[in-house]
Amino acid sequence: MTAPVLEKPAAPAPGVPEPAGPAGRPAVTPGRRWFLQAAWAVSLLAALVLGFVGFLFTLSDIQERHYQSTAHKTFRDQLARAVAPTGSAPDGEPVALLDIPAIGLHQAVVVEGTTGRDLMRGPGHRRDTALPGQSGVAVVFGRGATFGAPFAELSKLRVGDRIETTTGQGTASYTVNAYGDGDAPITDPAPDRLVLVTGDSDWIPGSTVMIGARLDGDPQQNPGGRPATVPYDKALAADKGALATLQLWSLGLLGAVVAALLLARYWRRSTAYLSLAPVVGAALWAVYENAAALLPNLY
Template sequence: MVASLIAMLLLSLLVIGNLTYHARQQQLDDRFRAELAAGTAPVSEGDFEDVLLADGDPVALIEIPEIGLRDVVVEGTSGSVLMDGPGHRRDTVLPGQVGVSVLMGRALAYGGPFGGLSQLTPGDRFSVTTGQGEHVYEVMGTRYAGDPAPANPRSGESRLILTTARGGPLAPVGVQYVDATLVGDAQPRGARQTTFVTLPPQDTPLATDTRTVWALIFALQFLVVAEIGAIWALRRFGWRKTWIAFIPVLLLASLLTATQVAVLLPNLI
């Protein structure tokens, strides 16, 4: 059971997760392009009807040619949200607006959209498209947790911080930041309800999300019951019939469990 769970966890993070990531990105891209065309793409923490954006709603499109990245950015930065794409931290302004905006993305699992951030060098340019248009940013540099941060942005300036994990595969040892400044004029800030104080703890860098532990408990129970059933069937009917009947069930139970375990892992891996 342990072996199947570990194997399914790796498969979920690196294979199945990549497939679902790209499928979800296609859906988000279609939705965000439709909102841009209709002029309803969000420019604040609420939608065009002032309804608070849900976690996972598309808010921007980021394109970084140097690392081959073109992904839709979603609202929220918890582990489950970052399974769908890079996330925008709720307590910061949207890219292109006056102030500091923070985008967070995984380094390896579920598409690993920010896995190539270390390749960026000062002077590299990339674009972020929001409901206020296309914004071009220029990389200032890369830093790690504990390094001195750049000086605070000047009045009317827009700064963007790209955030991901650093370290070995699936074993982060810290956080990597890429600072960038807007080339051109910044847009007005949109209204935001979330502040640094009220930001949920699961939305911070390398945080885990324990809100769905109950789902993991049920998934583990399902896996244990399936294992017991397979052992009983093996003794009663032999391995051929047991294989046909229980392998799909065991794979499903292992996948459900692995997905819930993945949510408990640091959100930037």
């Protein structure tokens, strides 16, 4: 008996739908597959960008408040034990308390340094200037939009408004008397004064706003010996040193995501994702923080 001859299925006529794939789904053509992959990549990129914006205007404030709370306790303890710094200090260390009642700023901890990373912690003292209350000119930078935005309302200060500071040498009071900006800096012959600096916009700033205030009463002794500034200390400077760290954390984030996807093939998917979610979240936070350091330091 001869074996039956199997006929080859005829190609579908024009206008007839393609054969269905598994579970009745249409077969995915190469063009459709490329479109879906591109749409997924664009959606992921959009989610990362929106997440970064959310970090800048929401989570960064939480991070700054946490540091301010911890630093305030530390600095108060240093003041009580008379060991608060009166000269140069390590980057990011608390060096003063700042009160500006006219704009609602109370007991803000001023840290040493004005790089982008320093100003993530709060207002920053420019390392080559006097501390508030000392003889000479003290300069303090502050962000105007992100990481708590301590100087967001700085331009609302008026002549005669008071500024109070506290350092390891005691309290000092200043009276606002001058204004300036990046094109026309403050020129004041008074030897003992305070200059507050922030960006000129709550978007990406292109210049600076400066508020000058004269010291009321006699200054405290200035021990001198201030270190020189670095390029990242300047107003509106980006902390380009964060670029290498950003690249490393980006690789770490990619590795964590790949690990979660691979683990999901051998475990229950929900278990795999939940177990690595804290790792992915921590890596993503570090990526956003280092990306923020590449923005102007007064932003």
